Amino acid sequence: MGDNRRVPMTDLIQTVLIYALPVLFAITVHEAAHGYAARHFGDNTALMMGRITLNPLKHIDPVGTVLMPLLLYFATSGAFLFGYAKPVPVNFSQLRHPKRDMIWVALAGPASNFIQAIGWALLLVALVATGTQERFFLEMARAGIAVNLVMWAFNLFPLPPLDGGRILVGLLPWKQAHFLSRIEPYGFFIVLALVVAGVVGALWLRPLMALGYSAINLMLSPLVALLR
Template sequence: MRDNRPVPSSDTIQTVLIYALPVLFSITVHEAAHGYVARYFGDNTAYMLGRMTLNPVKHIDPIGTVLMPLLLYFSTSGAFVFGYAKPVPVNFGNLRHPKRDMVWVALAGPASNFIQAVLWALLLFGLLAAGVDEPFFTKMARAGILVNLVMWAFNLFPLPPLDGGRVLAGLLPMRASLWLARIEPFGFFIVLALVLAGVVGTLWLRPLMALGYGALNLLLSPLAALLR
């Protein structure tokens, strides 16, 4: 029997290889950052469970991090990709000031992604300044910027269980915060529906991504001026 399933092209495989390292770094550092900040504010849960680590194996979810993104990528020819990592366990009740400290724990992940975007941008500047014209490496640096800005912006969406939802819950008055927390069991499905409907991309990701790229250009403009 003839197999009529589409075979991934060499360009598609190369694209997966280009994005693989930036994606692994972005999710690993993001999740570890939650654990480190939670421990700083008094919760050792992630540390005791071995999740305060830069080993990506500890943070990879076989379905959410590997299978789902690859299936979506190949089935939509790269038009739509969605995935997730294992969330770092945090017992907010162990934090010294649970409602306030929850905000810092939640912000740690997106902040780590923005910092990584800056580092990938510096690497890109370094490659260009050194005259390295190997497309694979420059494309990987650009992918690192893109992946981390997407994670930064997406995770700040103000709906639990995303980090932005936890930030909002920590900033709202107690009654409103408890109401928002009740949404969390259904939050993943609500976010996924909003992503598929294009709401998150149009009204949240695009404006925030533009802001992120603008901030990167502003931060790195002195370096760009030196390299001219």
């Protein structure tokens, strides 16, 4: 838990500027990836509703993407943040192989975030290699890695309506999959309660993010060694 000191306005503005671009990219590409995958596997719902787009305004939820994170930032002095975007509509019954294709459509979002995290890491390596010392850009690149790894790990939590829950529904036998899918209307509130209780952070987010950071370090270590 954070302390109760007021967050200086200058710190808030600086934090918003550093995180704005990474968050916008992370949310936009994540949601668009679901739409592209759904269209690829036979469902044009997102296409017909204009949601297969890289325009962030189509994916931002005023409450979940803007108001809630800002309120939580002030309330917890930046120690706890939570938010969400407008989910891309997918009609799973329109997919050519609904149970199987659901897995790929759900996986597309988190996969796009992991790829973006690698992209931001490459940018950070390039900035350091070229001797860039501008703190703003270095912090933005680090924020890009962190934001995308958080979205990657959080959305893989195995409870619907999160992507991990949809993946699990696609993998389980029909009986168990049907039981899990019935939780979806209450899933958001269950996940939120688990987040507030610290369960998701301690038992899921931190271990998975540590694994993500390690994987990216391993992938980029040959490039880093080459640039030294």
